[in-house]
Amino acid sequence: MTTTENNLNLSYLPEYVVADPKLNIAPTVLRTVAEQVSFPLSQSDLERLAMLIQKFDQEQHCVGLAAPQIGIAKRIIIFAVPDDPELKLRRPDLTDTMPKTVWINPEYTPLGDEMHEDYEGCFSVPNIIGLVKRYKSISYSAYDINGSTIAGTANGFLARVMQHEIDHLNGKLFTDYLPSLDSALTVEEYRALRAYNKNNSDHDLNN
Numbered sequence: 001m002t003t004t005e006n007n008l009n010l011s012y013l014p015e016y017v018v019a020d021p022k023l024n025i026a027p028t029v030l031r032t033v034a035e036q037v038s039f040p041l042s043q044s045d046l047e048r049l050a051m052l053i054q055k056f057d058q059e060q061h062c063v064g065l066a067a068p069q070i071g072i073a074k075r076i077i078i079f080a081v082p083d084d085p086e087l088k089l090r091r092p093d094l095t096d097t098m099p100k101t102v103w104i105n106p107e108y109t110p111l112g113d114e115m116h117e118d119y120e121g122c123f124s125v126p127n128i129i130g131l132v133k134r135y136k137s138i139s140y141s142a143y144d145i146n147g148s149t150i151a152g153t154a155n156g157f158l159a160r161v162m163q164h165e166i167d168h169l170n171g172k173l174f175t176d177y178l179p180s181l182d183s184a185l186t187v188e189e190y191r192a193l194r195a196y197n198k199n200n201s202d203h204d205l206n207n
Contacts, residue, residue, distance in 0.1 A: 013055050014070045016123045021175045029068045030124055034075045034169040037104050039147035048072045049145065053102065062123070064161045064207035066168030069124045075105045077165040079207070081158045090194065091118070093136070093156035103150065106142035106166050110135040111153065118157075119190065120164060120174045122207060129190040130178045134160045164207050 019026035037045055048067065056065045056078045064079035080100040081087075088094045093116055115133040122128075138159045141151045154162055164174060178184060185193065 013051060013058070016069055017071050018124050018126055019173060019175075021125060021128065021173070021181055026173070027071075029071055029073050030168070030173065031171045032068075032073060033171055034066075034068055034073050037074050037076060037143075039143070041145065045074065048074060049076055049102065052076060052078055056100075059123075062207065064165045065123070066165045068168050069122075075169045076102070077106060077169065078102050079161050079165055081161055087157075091157040093118070093160075094158070095156045096154050096158040098154075098158055102145060103142035104145065106140060106162070106169070108138045108140045108159075108162055108166055111137040111139055116156070116160070118160065119185075120160075120207075121187070121190075122164075122174055124168075125173055125175055127187050128175060128181070128184045129187060130175060130184040132160075132174050132177045134163050138162065161207060 017027050017029055019030050041049070052065060052067055052070060052072065055070055056062060059065075063081060064077065067074045067076040078100065079098070081094065081097050082099070083097045112135075114136045116136045117131050117133045119129050120132045121130075136159065137153065137155045139151070139153050140162055141149065144150055167173070175181065175184070
């Protein structure tokens with residue numbers, strides 16, 4: 001995408017589209033199944049894709065982002081799970097890693113019924129952190145920007161990130177998995193919970 005991005009005027013980046021689960025309010029784009037993307041990508045889709053990439057790149061504390069989070073009702077996500085020792089301290093199930101990756105029309109299927117519970121947060125649900133059960137292992141399929149097929153399996157935290165982002169494309173938020181909003185924490189409460197870690201950061205929460 002480097003050449004395409006350089007040819008586009010991305011001086012304007014949209015704000016995050018946000019929901020308020022406490023008031024049961026969510027913009028339609030966050031609660032609607034996103035539209036499949038056709039190949040070859042149109043100029044409009046290339047512009048949307050470049051916008052999503054730049055939005056992701058400007059964040060220091062982000063592991064994933066889906067197009068609906070910036071108001072684009074298309075099935076596109078971007079994510080990255082690096083081999084980061086600090087991240088592993090907070091995510092002991094981080095076994096699989098992946099560099100910054102763009103997926104188009106992604107899908108996933110659970111591999112077995114085993115689940116893992118861990119904290120999640122989201123730019124589209126500000127200041128709410130909750131324990132979410134996700135499948136430990138999944139198989140996935142998607143397309144790259146050239147329309148080539150991508151397929152494989154993922155485990156642990158990487159699988160969690162993929163599930164979270166693909167959920168966005170299906171109109172789901174992580175708060176849908178919480179037993180109640182009373183069980184959620186604020187970011188400040190979460191940080192206090194993790195205060196034993198001197199290098200505490202929330203960069204593995206936002207997606």
